[in-house]
Amino acid sequence: xxxxxxxxxxxxxxxxxxxxxxxxxxxxxxxxxxxxxxxxxxxxxxxxxxxxxxxxxxxxxxxxxxxxxxxxxxxxxxxxxxxxxxxxxxxxxxxxxxxxxxxxxxxxxxxxxxxxxxxxxxxxxxxxxxxxxxxxxxxxxxxxxxxxxxxxxxxxxxxxxxxxxxxxxxxxxxxxxxxxxxxxxxxxxxxxxxxxxxxxxxxxxxxxxxxxxxxxxxxxxxxxxxxxxxxxxxxxxxxxxxxxxxxxxxxxxxxxxxxxxxxxxxxxxxxxxxxxxxxxxxxxxxxxxxxxxx
Amino acid sequence: xxxxxxxxxxxxxxxxxxxxxxxxxxxxxxxxxxxxxxxxxxxxxxxxxxxxxxxxxxxxxxxxxxxxxxxxxxxxxxxxxxxxxxxxxxxxxxxxxxxxxxxxxxxxxxxxxxxxxxxxxxxxxxxxxxxxxxxxxxxxxxxxxxxxxxxxxxxxxxxxxxxxxxxxxxxxxxxxxxxxxxxxxxxxxx
Numbered sequence: 218x219x220x221x222x223x224x225x226x227x228x229x230x231x232x233x234x235x236x237x238x239x240x241x242x243x244x245x246x247x248x249x250x251x252x253x254x255x256x257x258x259x260x261x262x263x264x265x266x267x268x269x270x271x272x273x274x275x276x277x278x279x280x281x282x283x284x285x286x287x288x289x290x291x292x293x294x295x296x297x298x299x300x301x302x303x304x305x306x307x308x309x310x311x312x313x314x315x316x317x318x319x320x321x322x323x324x325x326x327x328x329x330x331x332x333x334x335x336x337x338x339x340x341x342x343x344x345x346x347x348x349x350x351x352x353x354x355x356x357x358x359x360x361x362x363x364x365x366x367x368x369x370x371x372x373x374x375x376x377x378x379x380x381x382x383x384x385x386x387x388x389x390x391x392x393x394x395x396x397x398x399x400x401x402x403x404x405x406x407x408x409x410x411x412x413x414x415x416x417x418x419x420x421x422x423x424x425x426x427x428x429x430x431x432x433x434x435x436x437x438x439x440x441x442x443x444x445x446x447x448x449x450x451x452x453x454x455x456x457x458x459x460x461x462x463x464x465x466x467x468x469x470x471x472x473x474x475x476x477x478x479x480x481x482x483x484x485x486x487x488x489x490x491x492x493x494x495x496x497x498x499x500x501x502x503x504x505x506x507x508x509x510x511x
Numbered sequence: 512x513x514x515x516x517x518x519x520x521x522x523x524x525x526x527x528x529x530x531x532x533x534x535x536x537x538x539x540x541x542x543x544x545x546x547x548x549x550x551x552x553x554x555x556x557x558x559x560x561x562x563x564x565x566x567x568x569x570x571x572x573x574x575x576x577x578x579x580x581x582x583x584x585x586x587x588x589x590x591x592x593x594x595x596x597x598x599x600x601x602x603x604x605x606x607x608x609x610x611x612x613x614x615x616x617x618x619x620x621x622x623x624x625x626x627x628x629x630x631x632x633x634x635x636x637x638x639x640x641x642x643x644x645x646x647x648x649x650x651x652x653x654x655x656x657x658x659x660x661x662x663x664x665x666x667x668x669x670x671x672x673x674x675x676x677x678x679x680x681x682x683x684x685x686x687x688x689x690x691x692x693x694x695x696x697x698x699x700x701x
Contacts, residue, residue, distance in 0.1 A: 219626040226625045229645045229684050233556050233589070236520040255565055257520060257558040292602070292616060293558050294646065316622035316646070339623045473519060473541065473565060 222339030224361065230294065230316065230341055231362035231425045234258060234448055238438065238469045239427070241265050241452040243283070245290035251455070254465035258294040258316070260450070261287040266323050266370030266506075267453035267492065275325045278306040281313055288314065296343070301510035302328020311340045317362070318342050322509035323369045323452070332510060335359030345429065347380040349387035350406035351511055353416070356424060357409040363422065365446070366507040367430015370453050372494035374437045376507060377430045381444045384426065391417055430507070433458070433491045435471030435484050442475035459489035514698060515540040515549040517575075519565045521557020521590060525683035529691040535698075546574035551584040551698035554591030556645070556681050559616070562590055563605035572607065579609045584674050584698035586691075592677035593648050600651060610672045611654030618649035618666070618679075630680075632661040632669065635689040642668070642680035649679060671697075 220226075237257030242248045248259045263279040264272065278299050288295045294316035299306035301320055306327070310318050320333055322345055335342040336359035345366035346352035352363050365384070367377030387406070391413065394402050399417065403410040415423050428441035429450035438449045449472050451465075458464045467484050474480040502508065516526045518539035530537045530553070540546055552575065554562070566572050579585055587595040596606055598613040619625070625646055629639035642663065650667035653659070661669035661678070668679040669690075676697060682690035 219628040221624065221626045223627055225643055225684060226627055226645060229643055229681060230622055230625065232522045232525065232684065233558070233645060234521075235557075236518070236523065237558065237561055252560060253564075255561045255568075257561050293560060294622060311623065314621045314623060341622065469561070469565070470568070473569075 227341035227361035228424050231343070234294075234427075235425055236448055236472065238449045238451060238472050239296065240455055240465060241450075242287060242456070245286045247456055247461070248287045248290045248295075250462055251465055252291045252293050254462065255469035256293060256465065257448070258296055259287060259291060260296045260298065260319065260452075261315070262298065265453040265456060267372070267457050268370075269323060270370040270506075277324060278303070278310065281309065284310070284313055284315060298324055299333070300324040301326040302331050302333060304333045307333050307338065307342075311338055315340065320344050320360075322366060322506045326509050332358050343427075345507070346384070346426075347507060347511075348383045348406075349391065349416070350408045352384065352422060352426070353406070353408035353412040356412055356422075360424065362424050362427070364427040364429040364450055367428070367432070368497055368500070369430045369506050370495075371431050371497065371500070372433040372454060372457070372492040373497055374431045374433070374440065375497060377428050377432065377441060378444065380430075380507075381428060381441060381446055385445050388416060388421065392420060432468075433494065435467045435481060435488075438468045439471045439475035439481055442472055448472065453492055457492035464488050464491070512536065512550050512695070512698065513538060513548060514551045514553065514695065515546065516553045516555060517541070517562070517591075519557070519562050521555040521562065522588075522681065522683050523555055526553045526555050526588075526691075529683050529688050530695070532688045533692045533695045535695055541569070541571075543570050543574050546571075546578060549578060549583065551586070551694070552578055553694070554585065554587040554594055555683065556589035556591065559590035559593040560604055563594055566594075567605055575607060576609075579607070579675065582674050584676065584694060585609065586676040586694045588678050588681055588683065589645065589647055592650075592679055595675055595677055610670070610675045610677060611657055612650045612670065612677070613652045614648045615651050616648050617646050619644060619647055622646055628663060630661050630663055630668070632690075634660055635693060640682070640689065641685045641687055642682075643684045644668075644680050647679045650677075
């Protein structure tokens, strides 16, 4: 008997994306540029995070027509974003046939208390997490892939670095925690006990964890890879830069050869101007997307 | 016995673990000079377009074709199957063209159609094999040197041609190492 939508099948697609770059795109033309550059998937959006941030107001799921056109344009997997807690947007995206749903803090949350019950979907979900507790709560809800939240649309990698370092440091701490202390560890982290035990047993998260939120240069991508993430999401960093084609390709190359400084030097040459960046302290705390949906 | 896992992108770690369970030395390879020392190579699942482009971009095509020509065992899973094929239906993309097969990409549909199913694979023994298909390809036609190893609903999902092995499914995502063990046997000359 064939079984669809099992956790193995959902998390398996994310495993196949490891070491790759997933790019935000808003048109079929951009999707083709991403595929040509070597992206392992694209995120179909109406606006990239930098434009969502600039526009303000309520950001929602993209128009299905845009998503379908992008799905027709490329053979690589297509992801799309639903608002946190908006299970109907998610059902619509599943019905469209997208390959992954990002329950994303980049959009305005539809529910300020509860996330989507991701277990009842056949399509897999990716969610943002800033620390181990948040990560394990999302996996508990059924997420099959994680990413750092970073601070989307800023071109400033500092928050993604903070979230990745926090995650790795908490995992290291957990690995050194004796079994009799795991329940209290789970209580303090606000994480499901069984998942805490599983992380200790595996020595790592049970699903892949990509970097996202503020990655703008090949060096940023290589930095995140060296900090221990499994792959890279680039949102505004490509199509808000002066030369998207060259930058997209360079970020793919840098993700692969993240541990080779001389190659990275070669890869980083002559890419034109990166996207304009925003200093995090200039964004009021209540306007920071990473604070949404913990 | 040293088996390489092509470490461009995809399920590299899982293949390394499965091969280690089979008792061979494993090396992750992503630079041209790393291939010559290998007795076999696994091309893992991932995105075939991405892996293909990066093989070309970083001059890894020749080293892999050399391994194939030398008769070293090469195993491609999912994206690896596509890359080892001679033809892909309905589109142009880079292929290593080692095995005389035509494949259809994403042959079952999109991710929501991905599935797990137990398969009978006679060369691995009587026990059914837990096969995980993720946006999987299918072998639609094959040449006379190709031996079909497994079918799923009458469609061909695993095959061998001399020193080349392919599967549309992902044995590395399960704890069953019989496919890897069969492949290590090929690398040893069986």
